Amino acid sequence: MGGSKELVRAAARPVAISAATVAWVLGAVVNDLSGWSFTLTAAAGAALTALAVGIPLRAEHNARVRARTAEQIAEDESARAQLVLNDALEPLTYLIGRIADRPPRWSFGRDVGELQGQAKAVVLSAAAEVLGADRLRACFFARVEEKPVRLVPSGFHGRAEEPRTTFVQGTDLGDFALGLLARREDLFCADTEAASPPGWDPGPHKYRTFIVVPVATETRQFGILTVDGLQIGDLTEGDVAAVRVLGRLLAVALGA
Amino acid sequence: MAKSRKNGDELQRARLARLLSDPATYFADARRQAHEQAKRLLAARLDEPGEVSPGRS
Known part of the structure; x- marks a missing residue:
C-alpha cells in the first residue's frame, strides 16, 4: 500500500513538470511566439516549473532526514532509559535490599563487606557502561580519615588505565574535591583543556571530559565517584543525573 | 488480562551473578536487547498513532 503511494508520488513529479512546461509552450504557440521569444518563454517556463516543484521536494527531503534523526534519537533515549533502569538500577537495588536484609549481628561480618564490594563493582560497571559512549572509565575514590584527609583510588571499571590520583587535603585539587564532597555538589567538565578544576595537572591523563x-548520605561521606571519557562529547550534562543516582545508591549500600 | 512478568528474586540473583562475573558482556547484551526493544516499540507507536493517555501526552 505504502509502496504504491510512493510510486504514484514519484510519477506525479515528472508528470507535473512536463504538464506545466507543455502549458507554457502551448501558451507561446497560441500567442504566435517564435524565434527567441518562443525559446525564452519555454525555457523560463521549464525553469520556473522546476523551481516550483523542486523547492517543496527539497523541503520534503529535509523533513524526512529530520524525521529519521528524530527516530534515531527517540530509539537511543528509550534504549538508554531501559538500560539504566532495567539492567543497572534493578540489580543494584536488589543487592541493596539484600544488604538491608542482613540481621544487625551480621553488620560487621564478612558477608556485608562482600555485598558492599559487589555494590561498588555494580555501580562502577554501570557508570562506565550505560551512559552511551564507548571507552568510558568509572572510578571510586574512598575518603580516608587520616591527617591529612585524602580521597584514594578504590576501584575502577572501563578502560584499562588505573586511576593514580590521590586527592590530599591542603592541596588545591584535594581541597576542591573534598569541598565538592562536603557540599554534596557534583561537577561536569565538558573539556579539561577549556576549563579545569583548580590545581589540575593534565599530567598523563588522556581524558578530556x-x-x-x-x-555520601546526609550525615556520612564515603568518597567520590568519577566517570571520564577520552573525547569531548563522550559525556554530557544529561549524564550527570544517572551518575548522581548511582553515587547515592552506592552511599546507601556502603552505609548499611 | 493484565500481563505479568517473571521477575522475581531468583531471576534478579541470576542477573546479578552474570553482571558481577562479566560486566562488559552483560552490558553489551543488555544494550543490544534494549535497542531491539526500543526499535520495536517505536515502530509500533509510529505505525499506530492512536490517542495517547492524557498523562503521557
Missing part, C-alpha cells in the same frame, strides 16, 4: 559526584 569527566563527571564527579559525591558518594
